[in-house]
Amino acid sequence: MELYMSLAIGVIFTVGVYLILSKSLLRIILGTSLLTHGVHLLLLTMSRLKTGAAPLLGQKADAYVDPLPQALILTSIVISFGVTSFFFVLAYKAYQRLGTDDMERLRGKDDE
Amino acid sequence: MSLLHIVILLPFILAVFVPVLHKWSKRLHTGWFVLPAPAALFVYLLGWLPNVQEGERMTASLPWIPSLGIDFTVYVDGLGLLFALLITGIGTLVVLYSIFYLDKGKEAIGHFYVYLLLFMGAMLGVTLSDNVIVLYGFWEITSISSFLLIAFWHHREKSRYGALKSMLITVLGGLAMLGGFALVYVMAGTFSIRELVGSAADIAEHDLFIPAMLLILLGAFTKSAQFPFHIWLPDAMEAPTPVSAYLHSATMVKAGLYLVARFSPVFAGEPAWFWLIAASGIATLLYGSYRALKQTDLKAMLAFSTVSQLGLIMSLLGLGSAAAVYTGTSESLFYAKATLAGIFHLMNHAVFKGALFMVVGIVDYETGTRDIRRLGGLMSVMPVTFSAALIGALSMAGLPPFNGFLSKEMFFTAVLNIRELDVWNMAFWGAFFPVIAWIASVFTFLYSMLLLFKTFAGKKQFEKLAKKPHEAPLGMLLPPVVLASLAVVFGLFPNLLSYSLIEPAMAAIHPAMLDAGAKFHVSISFWHGWTAEIYMTIGVVAAGILLYKLYPRLSLLNRPLFTRFSLNKTYDGGIGRLDGSAKWLTDRYMTGSVRHYLIYILFFLIVSVAMTMAGSGGMRVDLSDFAPMSLYEAVIIFALVASVIAVPFARSRMMAIILTGTAGYMVTLFFVIFRAPDLALTQMIVETVSVTLFLLCFYHLPKLKKELARLRFKLSNFLIALGVGAVMTAVALSASSGRSFESISGYFLENSYKLAGGKNVVNVILVDFRGFDTMLEIVVLGIASLGIYALIKLGPDAVGT
Numbered sequence: 001m002e003l004y005m006s007l008a009i010g011v012i013f014t015v016g017v018y019l020i021l022s023k024s025l026l027r028i029i030l031g032t033s034l035l036t037h038g039v040h041l042l043l044l045t046m047s048r049l050k051t052g053a054a055p056l057l058g059q060k061a062d063a064y065v066d067p068l069p070q071a072l073i074l075t076s077i078v079i080s081f082g083v084t085s086f087f088f089v090l091a092y093k094a095y096q097r098l099g100t101d102d103m104e105r106l107r108g109k110d111d112e
Numbered sequence: 113m114s115l116l117h118i119v120i121l122l123p124f125i126l127a128v129f130v131p132v133l134h135k136w137s138k139r140l141h142t143g144w145f146v147l148p149a150p151a152a153l154f155v156y157l158l159g160w161l162p163n164v165q166e167g168e169r170m171t172a173s174l175p176w177i178p179s180l181g182i183d184f185t186v187y188v189d190g191l192g193l194l195f196a197l198l199i200t201g202i203g204t205l206v207v208l209y210s211i212f213y214l215d216k217g218k219e220a221i222g223h224f225y226v227y228l229l230l231f232m233g234a235m236l237g238v239t240l241s242d243n244v245i246v247l248y249g250f251w252e253i254t255s256i257s258s259f260l261l262i263a264f265w266h267h268r269e270k271s272r273y274g275a276l277k278s279m280l281i282t283v284l285g286g287l288a289m290l291g292g293f294a295l296v297y298v299m300a301g302t303f304s305i306r307e308l309v310g311s312a313a314d315i316a317e318h319d320l321f322i323p324a325m326l327l328i329l330l331g332a333f334t335k336s337a338q339f340p341f342h343i344w345l346p347d348a349m350e351a352p353t354p355v356s357a358y359l360h361s362a363t364m365v366k367a368g369l370y371l372v373a374r375f376s377p378v379f380a381g382e383p384a385w386f387w388l389i390a391a392s393g394i395a396t397l398l399y400g401s402y403r404a405l406k407q408t409d410l411k412a413m414l415a416f417s418t419v420s421q422l423g424l425i426m427s428l429l430g431l432g433s434a435a436a437v438y439t440g441t442s443e444s445l446f447y448a449k450a451t452l453a454g455i456f457h458l459m460n461h462a463v464f465k466g467a468l469f470m471v472v473g474i475v476d477y478e479t480g481t482r483d484i485r486r487l488g489g490l491m492s493v494m495p496v497t498f499s500a501a502l503i504g505a506l507s508m509a510g511l512p513p514f515n516g517f518l519s520k521e522m523f524f525t526a527v528l529n530i531r532e533l534d535v536w537n538m539a540f541w542g543a544f545f546p547v548i549a550w551i552a553s554v555f556t557f558l559y560s561m562l563l564l565f566k567t568f569a570g571k572k573q574f575e576k577l578a579k580k581p582h583e584a585p586l587g588m589l590l591p592p593v594v595l596a597s598l599a600v601v602f603g604l605f606p607n608l609l610s611y612s613l614i615e616p617a618m619a620a621i622h623p624a625m626l627d628a629g630a631k632f633h634v635s636i637s638f639w640h641g642w643t644a645e646i647y648m649t650i651g652v653v654a655a656g657i658l659l660y661k662l663y664p665r666l667s668l669l670n671r672p673l674f675t676r677f678s679l680n681k682t683y684d685g686g687i688g689r690l691d692g693s694a695k696w697l698t699d700r701y702m703t704g705s706v707r708h709y710l711i712y713i714l715f716f717l718i719v720s721v722a723m724t725m726a727g728s729g730g731m732r733v734d735l736s737d738f739a740p741m742s743l744y745e746a747v748i749i750f751a752l753v754a755s756v757i758a759v760p761f762a763r764s765r766m767m768a769i770i771l772t773g774t775a776g777y778m779v780t781l782f783f784v785i786f787r788a789p790d791l792a793l794t795q796m797i798v799e800t801v802s803v804t805l806f807l808l809c810f811y812h813l814p815k816l817k818k819e820l821a822r823l824r825f826k827l828s829n830f831l832i833a834l835g836v837g838a839v840m841t842a843v844a845l846s847a848s849s850g851r852s853f854e855s856i857s858g859y860f861l862e863n864s865y866k867l868a869g870g871k872n873v874v875n876v877i878l879v880d881f882r883g884f885d886t887m888l889e890i891v892v893l894g895i896a897s898l899g900i901y902a903l904i905k906l907g908p909d910a911v912g913t
Contacts, residue, residue: 002738007845008591008749008912012775014837015756017714021199021829026765026810033802034756035781040795042840046847047855048163050739053788057864057871059122065787066857067864067873075889079695081242081798082896089900092809 005045012038025091025101040073051079091108114172114187119156119196122149123233126613128225134222143211150203150232152527157196162617164193171242187242190616194237194455195363195370197613198462198598203232203361205591210354212588213477221778224264224352233259235363239370239484243303244293251289251331254283255362261359262351274347277683281344289331295324296378307375308624310709316382325379328371329388336368338426339396342419343679349411353473354412361418361465369422373451376621381436389430390530394548396423401555403841405562410482413563414465417508418558421461424523428454431526431545435532435622446529448622451523459609460507460515460527460602467595468504468563471497473556474584474592475567479577484562489572491580496589498568503596507603509560509656510553515602517649523549524645540830550648557656558663562870711832718835721843734849745785752778765810773803790874800805 010033020032052063055070095101124150131326134142160170170188177183188196207228234257239248256279263275297303299318300311308315315321337345348360359365372389379385400420407413425711432451438444474497475490477481491498503514509522527549530541568624574580602609701712725731741749755774762768776799783792858875860881870876878886 001737001741002426003738003845004741004746004749006127006791006841006848008753009844010841011753012756012835012837013840014833016833017836018760018829018833020830021710021826023707023758027760027768028514030569030759030768033760033772033774037775038840040845041779041782042844044782045844048737048739048848049786052787054789055505055873057861057873064707064861064873066855067860067877068855068857070788070791070874071882071885073788074794074874075885077791077794077798078889079892081802084802084900086903088805088809089903092767093903098859103706106706 001049002045005041005049009038009042009045012041021102025095025103025106028103029087029091032087033084036076036084040076043069043073043076113174116170116172116240117174117184118187120154120186120233120236123229123236126230126686127233130225130229131222132688134225136826141211142221142225143207143214146229147204147207149229150200150207153236154197154200154204157193157200160188160193160610164188164190165612167397167619169614176246181244181297182245184246185242185302185304186240188240188740189307189620190613190618191370191373191620192240194459194613195366196236196616198366199232199235199239202301202358202466202595205466205594206354206358209357209473209588209591210352213354213473214352220264224261227257227260227264228355228358231261231359231364235367238367241723242305244296244305244308247305248286248290248293251367252283252286253281254367255286257281257349258359258364261803262348262354263353263354270347272307272348274344274350277343278348280687281341284336285331285341285853288327288334292324292327292331293839295327299324305374312378312624315378321379321382322384325382325385326388328375328379332368333392334368335371336365336422336426337396337419338368338392338423339399339419339718340679342396342400343683344418346412346415349409349415353469353476356414356591357466357469357473360415361469362462362741364463365418365422366425366458369425369429369454373617373621375586376429376433376436376451377509379621380433380622386430386433389433390427390545393423393427393430394545394552396420397427398504398548398552398555399423401552401559404559405555408484409741410475410487410563410567411469411482413484413559414468414472417556417559418461418465420552421457421508424552425454425458425461427531427545428457428526429621430524431530431766432621434530436624437533444622447533447894448618449529450523450526451621452614452618453519453526455614455621456522456606457516457519459613460519460599463598463602464504464507464514464516467592468508468598470595472590473502474588477578477588478581478584480579482575484566485574485575487566487567489574490581491568492615494568494583496583496593500589500592500596501564501568502594502793503599505560505564505598508651509557513600514601515599515606518603518606518650521551521645521649524648528644538738546648550652553648553652554655556661558659562663566779578660582779636816703794704735707829711828714832714836718839722835723837723841725839725846731846732849733845737849748778748781749783752782766807769803769806769810773806775801776802788874789879790872793892 016031016034016038019027019034022028022031046072047066047069050065051066052065053061055064055067089103098106100106126146128148130142132144137145163170170186172186176186177528180804210224210228212222231254234253239249241247243252259275259279262278263271265271294305299315299320300308302311311566315324334341345360345365349356351360376709400416400418400423404413404416404420405418405459421705429837432448432454435444435447436746437449438772462773474494475487477486478494481487490679505513507516510516519721524546527545530545533542701708702854752775755771757777759768759771759775762771776795780792780795783789796894864870864873864876868876868880870880
């Protein structure tokens with residue numbers, strides 16, 4: 001399972017990076033979203049998959065999966081959500097004011 | 113803090129009060145307040161002469177950074193006292209001269225004296241410091257104050273150019289010197305010059321000996337305007353004349369000579385030291401004297417003359433270092449005579465060059481020009497100035513009965529002696545020294561005569577001058593006259609100097625040659641019979657007079673030697689090219705395109721991670737321990753990969769957003785099957801909100817043009833993306849294969865209920881075991897929402913730009 005997950009993570013990273021290298025601001029934000037998913041899955045995979053029950057002590061299982069990465073991922077999900085929404089509104093404002101979402105046209109002034 | 117510290121710090125303290133005095137005194141020239149300081153110091157230092165002559169050494173130490181071995185230690189021996197007397201003595205005369213030279217109403221004299229006092233204090237610090245780091249600090253203050261003084265008339269383009277040039281070159285050398293000091297510290301473990309001299313034998317064996325020597329010499333050569341670093345000195349002539357007289361002839365340019373003399377006991381005896389100093393000195397001597405011939409500006413002529421004379425002293429210090437080879441034998445005294453000549457000429461040069469600069473300043477002040485083509489016949493209108501110039505120029509040319517004659521005779525003796533040195537191929541190369549020295553002396557004679565007679569003799573052409581010339585005020589004449597008299601006094605009674613100053617200075621440069629408590633016995637005689645030196649001098653005079661007569665017809669001397677190659681062009685071109693290539697390089701990679709920067713970052717990530725994994729054996733794949741995959745999971749993986757791959761192919765932005773959302777829901781499903789219920793819940797909510805937000809925003813955006821039709825395929829982007837994907841796959845596989853150590857989660861699982869009273873371990877970790885993470889993550893969300901609010905409500909729209 002870890003092998004396939006790793007390959008899937010590789011695909012997610014490839015597409016995410018490909019998107020953030022594109023010109024369109026929207027695609028760049030979508031690329032960062034995908035990269036976030038890739039990172040979360042990577043964190044989960046690194047702690048080994050399916051080694052026990054969900055980390056709820058009420059289950060009275062012999063073994064549980066590692067709860068620490070889950071806590072980390074939960075924190076990460078919330079933070080990336082905050083950052084992504086901020087970026088998104090920023091992109092929206094830039095698009096609205098500057099009239100483009102082409103990164104190649106979003107350059108500084110010439111005299112800078 | 114002892115009185116010796118006060119000697120160094122007095123000019124700095126006075127410099128603080130100069131602006132106040134300048135404001136406060138409406139009628140009196142600020143220079144009068146400054147004048148007592150160098151005069152008092154000079155008199156005070158004169159009082160030390162008998163003690164130093166008796167071999168007494170004065171030290172005083174003040175802890176500065178004791179933990180690093182850096183103390184403000186003042187050390188007065190013969191060499192330091194000689195320089196300190198020069199600095200304060202000529203400083204007094206220069207201040208007096210400047211009072212009459214600089215107009216109170218027109219010039220910013222408050223600034224002038226602050227800079228000059230800073231310089232004076234720094235120069236005293238350089239020559240009296242025992243700690244090399246303190247020495248370096250003062251050394252850089254001399255560079256900075258010299259920079260400020262050269263650019264005193266900062267509204268002039270050429271002043272700023274000259275100041276920048278001298279700053280760049282001397283600071284380059286200063287920095288190299290600091291490197292040399294650091295290496296010396298590595299070798300000897302001390303910053304104290306006295307202790308360095310004590311451990312000179314150990315240092316000579318060290319691998320860093322040669323690099324340290326080269327770096328320190330670079331500092332000395334740039335400061336003392338040795339070839340090819342002399343180019344800053346002629347451009348520094350844009351400074352007011354008192355500055356040129358003080359800094360660029362008598363004191364600062366001799367700091368390099370001081371450094372060489374001071375470090376002689378550490379480095380002398382090495383062939384590299386001997387050759388570098390002797391050869392660069394003699395080359396500078398010849399080049400400077402040749403270039404001085406061709407100048408039409410009096411100050412430029414004196415500048416090249418200074419370069420040439422500094423070369424002479426430098427070469428003498430180099431030749432004198434040969435004495436260290438024969439330490440303990442009578443031969444060493446034979447070669448040490450070169451050092452003696454060097455020190456003697458160092459003082460002589462300060463005296464007559466100071467006088468000449470002041471004379472040139474007077475001529476400039478009275479006639480409005482320094483161009484020898486427009487000057488002439490000033491002898492009858494300015495008799496006193498002419499007398500001072502005559503003595504100065506004849507002394508520079510090396511004629512009896514002035515002091516320059518004696519030092520030049522001793523110079524000839526030294527270069528003739530060096531042929532008998534039986535090491536380092538001197539049998540062959542040594543023969544060149546007298547020849548070069550003789551030619552350079554002819555040139556020196558020639559430009560001294562040109563300087564003198566083109567200005568003061570010949571036709572009167574006062575109609576070409578801006579002002580009608582007449583004799584200068586007394587206060588302006590006094591300093592050059594004093595210096596010219598000294599040139600005569602030192603010429604007639606050289607042993608005044610030799611007993612009091614030269615002997616202790618020699619003892620400082622050649623400590624190894626003396627037994628404990630012994631002294632050098634130096635006697636300079638005016639006449640020493642019909643020797644080779646006297647014939648050489650006669651030859652110099654004869655050839656010089658001949659050349660002077662032929663001078664107008666000798667096109668060789670008038671034409672630039674190298675029309676295509678010049679050091680100034682090299683410097684200017686070098687600076688320009690450095691500027692241009694830095695701009696070119698920056699323009700190449702700082703394109704302003706975010707895509708390019710991302711490519712650099714990602715490319716570096718791929719290369720560094722891949723190389724580290726390949727190099728350190730971190731790459732390992734161990735499939736044995738992996739969990740099996742069910743059909744259900746295979747379907748989800750397939751759906752995830754398919755939706756992710758489809759994103760770049762989406763034609764509309766709606767489609768791209770929805771496909772990204774799909775990938776997010778697939779991740780949610782993974783969280784479900786991999787036993788992470790809290791994650792699944794959160795992910796689902798977050799994904800829903802995100803997609804809604806995405807859709808809301810972009811649905812309402814005006815369609816500016818048909819964008820996002822289809823992402824155009826770019827191979828370079830794809831290759832980078834593939835590289836990142838491959839690297840991340842490798843990282844994921846390596847991380848999953850085998851564990852280096854047990855997870856700490858056992859603790860959380862065991863104690864979640866016992867210690868925290870919760871059965872949902874993930875939630876207990878979030879709010880109990882690792883509650884700080886959660887608190888700050890709440891802060892992140894708060895900041896993000898505030899930021900969004902500000903963007904929407906308070907952006908530039910709201911301000912109304």
